[in-house]
Amino acid sequence: MRPEETSIMTNKYFRKVLVVGGGNVGVLLAYALVSSSARPGVYVLVRNPQYLKLFREEGVKIVTPDGMSLRLEGVHFISYDDLRRLGLFDLIMVATKAYDSLEAVKQVREFLGSGGVLVTCQNGLRSYEEALEILGPNKTVAMVLNHGVYRLGNREFKWIGGSTSYLGGKGISRELLSSIASLLKILSVQVVDDIEPYRWLKLAVNAAINPLTALYEVKNKLIIIDENLFKIAAMVVAETQRVAEKYGVVMPADPLKEVVRVAEATGENYSSMLQDIIWGKRTEVDYINGEVVVRGWRVGVSTPVNEVLWLMMKYKESLKRKT
Ligand SMILES: NC(=O)c1ccc[n+]([C@@H]2O[C@H](COP(=O)([O-])OP(=O)(O)OC[C@H]3O[C@@H](n4cnc5c(N)ncnc54)[C@H](OP(=O)(O)O)[C@@H]3O)[C@@H](O)[C@H]2O)c1
The missing domain is CATH 1.10.1040.10 (N-(1-d-carboxylethyl)-l-norvaline Dehydrogenase; domain 2)
Structure with missing residues (x-):
């Protein structure tokens, strides 16, 4: 079996992914997802209408740690109105600031498919706990993202690199967590038994x-x-x-x-x-x-x-x- 086939098979769960928030981390996650050999459909929910228009019309650029400036290809930038037309998602990644994550989870929870899971990516404590309370342990994953990314301009982002990031969830199977980690391979994500x-x-x-x-x-x-x-x-x-x-x-x-x-x-x-x-x-x-x-x-x-x-x-x- 070719490595690519293995990767596609292990990602049978996550064909359609929603990233909530078109900021630094949202763009980095979208880049990681479209770079994955599993090639899921990647949708980024952008709430600011000006940014949504700009991203759609002029595109988004990401500068990689080795200095390459790339146009983000294959990502669908969507509004909340579009979201209602798109049906359910297998994976939702919440990439808002911690103080916005609870509201974001409430807004998108109805778009999570029955076998789907939601990942919180916020620094600090509380966002994961709040999502857990809403969705339960079988649907909630926490990611500790040890990468840095910041905005260079309205539609340009600089990924400065980082170290191993971690993924875990109290009630999620290791197989499912490994599938998510393989989708985010370029961020070297490691699955752990206990994320705390x-x-x-x-x-x-x-x-x-x-x-x-x-x-x-x-x-x-x-x-x-x-x-x-x-x-x-x-x-x-x-x-x-x-x-x-x-x-x-x-x-x-x-x-x-x-x-x-x-x-x-x-x-x-x-x-x-x-x-x-x-x-x-x-x-x-x-x-x-x-x-x-x-x-x-x-x-x-x-x-x-x-x-x-x-x-x-x-x-x-x-x-x-x-x-
Ligand atoms: N940046 C990093 O290097 C880094 C690394 C590790 C972890 N983190 C953590 O990751 C989280 C995100 O950080 P960030 O740097 O990506 O922040 P950011 O650049 O401010 O991006 C957050 C985005 O979420 C959007 N948003 C907020 N509520 C929303 C909602 N309900 N629906 C849709 N979009 C919504 C915001 O939109 P508006 O523009 O309209 O406010 C903004 O575009 C933070 O908790 C941070 O600590 C960041």
Whole structure:
């Protein structure tokens, strides 16, 4: 059997895929899906009419980590009106920000086929839990996406690369998860039995790097260059680890070493939280440091450093919105 045949066979489940959100991650996922040898039908739901028109008329470009600028071919950009005419989907991938994901899941749930599954891709905690509550464990998957992508222009995106990403779900068969992973092969997605440790590891890294870089408006590398910022990052990580342990979660790697690795690997980049501040957008701090604090309250672990960063970020957000 040729490798391509194997791949097509293992993807008998997912012939029609809906990506919700035509932002950074939505475009990267669409690119990964159309690059897959299984060639599913790929539909990207774009809610902003101006972007929808632009993407349809002029196309979308993605710059790959090796610097190639490619036109995204074979992707259908659709509106909510189109969605109603398209019937059911085998796979839905929610690529909105964390604060939009609950509403997005509610809007698209009726378009998920009876054997279909929905994947949440958000950073932080809560989006997966909210989707789980709506759809149940047999239909909900969490992905920890360890790749970076940002917008270069209205219809141009830069994929900066990344490392292994992870996929898991409490009630989903390994066969089904492997099928999704094979569709996203170019993002080197690994299926894991328990996704929680990977979600908490990414949470710890984001909780340390994102608010500090956003508050001080510095590149990621400053976290490991400046000894004071590094000390605060270490406190954030220690608190997050204490909360995780109370939930029985053992992270798959030392979170502080992971902070150092990520700050080195992405040293010249601006964190997504800083980018949101620069663009005057809401940040995901409620779902990152905020979730560490709230989960800590629930199990009696105090997390004062995360709480201070959370409050400072909320004030910073309000300043940016006023200008
Ligand atoms: N970017 C990265 O490198 C990266 C890496 C790993 C994980 N993540 C996580 O992935 C998530 C998405 O991040 P992103 O950078 O892709 O954000 P983004 O560029 O802001 O894209 C989100 C998109 O979702 C759209 N949207 C929101 N609600 C919608 C709805 N109900 N229906 C249809 N579309 C909807 C938004 O539309 P509008 O333009 O109308 O608001 C926007 O285009 C975040 O949780 C982030 O933390 C990002």
